[in-house]
Amino acid sequence: MKEDNGVKMEFPSRSANESFARGAVASFAAQLDPTLDELSDLKTAVSEAVTNCIVHAYPDAVGPVTLRVRLLGSDVIQIAVRDKGRGIDNVEAARQPLFTTGGAERSGMGFTIMESFMDSVRVRSRPGKGTSVTMTKHIRGKGALR
Amino acid sequence: MGVSIAKKDRKVIFFITGEIDHHAAAPLMRRLENGIDDAMPRDCVLDLGGVTFMDSSGIAVILRTYRLMNALEGRLWIENVPAQPMRVLEASGIERLIGITACT
Numbered sequence: 001m002k003e004d005n006g007v008k009m010e011f012p013s014r015s016a017n018e019s020f021a022r023g024a025v026a027s028f029a030a031q032l033d034p035t036l037d038e039l040s041d042l043k044t045a046v047s048e049a050v051t052n053c054i055v056h057a058y059p060d061a062v063g064p065v066t067l068r069v070r071l072l073g074s075d076v077i078q079i080a081v082r083d084k085g086r087g088i089d090n091v092e093a094a095r096q097p098l099f100t101t102g103g104a105e106r107s108g109m110g111f112t113i114m115e116s117f118m119d120s121v122r123v124r125s126r127p128g129k130g131t132s133v134t135m136t137k138h139i140r141g142k143g144a145l146r
Numbered sequence: 147m148g149v150s151i152a153k154k155d156r157k158v159i160f161f162i163t164g165e166i167d168h169h170a171a172a173p174l175m176r177r178l179e180n181g182i183d184d185a186m187p188r189d190c191v192l193d194l195g196g197v198t199f200m201d202s203s204g205i206a207v208i209l210r211t212y213r214l215m216n217a218l219e220g221r222l223w224i225e226n227v228p229a230q231p232m233r234v235l236e237a238s239g240i241e242r243l244i245g246i247t248a249c250t
Binding site: 036037054105 | 165209234237239
């Protein structure tokens with residue numbers, strides 16, 4: 001598929017950057033003229049993926065998070081969030097609802113929400129090397145409402 | 147994220163505003179815990195009418211507040227929930243535990 005447009009950014013895994021990351025994706029996605037619900041879904045999914053980097057990939061340190069957003073064709077957005085953190089031992093278990101290693105501060109619903117709000121969620125991880133979460137969503141846009 | 151508190155008899159209402167993400171969750175939880183410890187309420191309401199964004203960090207805060215109210219043998223409701231937080235609450239299945247009403 002032809003890559004029409006894209007943006008890549010890197011920021012440290014500080015929780016203050018969660019808001020920046022979802023805002024940046026929403027700004028970039030605006031060119032697809034998404035509905036308010038579609039925009040909310042993208043922002044929520046990005047927030048979950050970036051929070052995972054902050055809480056799980058770099059639990060005792062600050063490390064780099066890479067966020068890449070691409071438009072695939074005229075109406076599909078692809079969002080990739082990557083880290084070079086500790087990785088996930090068992091991806092399948094980590095994706096189960098209510099699974100968490102994050103203690104009482106986490107609900108274990110992060111991947112469940114990403115899966116509910118995006119069309120596809122692919123997770124690749126190698127313990128000690130890092131994790132990559134790639135999500136896509138078809139944006140029908142406001143035009144579909146008219 | 148901001149919190150204001152209204153108390154009447156043994157009911158306490160927390161009016162939460164702004165964004166509830168991982169960054170905001172720990173300070174929010176402290177405000178709720180302190181407010182509940184002060185009031186020792188029978189009924190607790192989280193009013194999300196002013197919340198502009200919430201992710202699963204908010205679910206964790208709500209579950210902890212629920213357990214806190216359970217320990218006091220009290221009750222918890224979530225009220226005035228705008229569209230985006232409502233989608234997250236619905237995806238989490240938390241409505242099976244806690245009464246939730248949407249923004250009117």
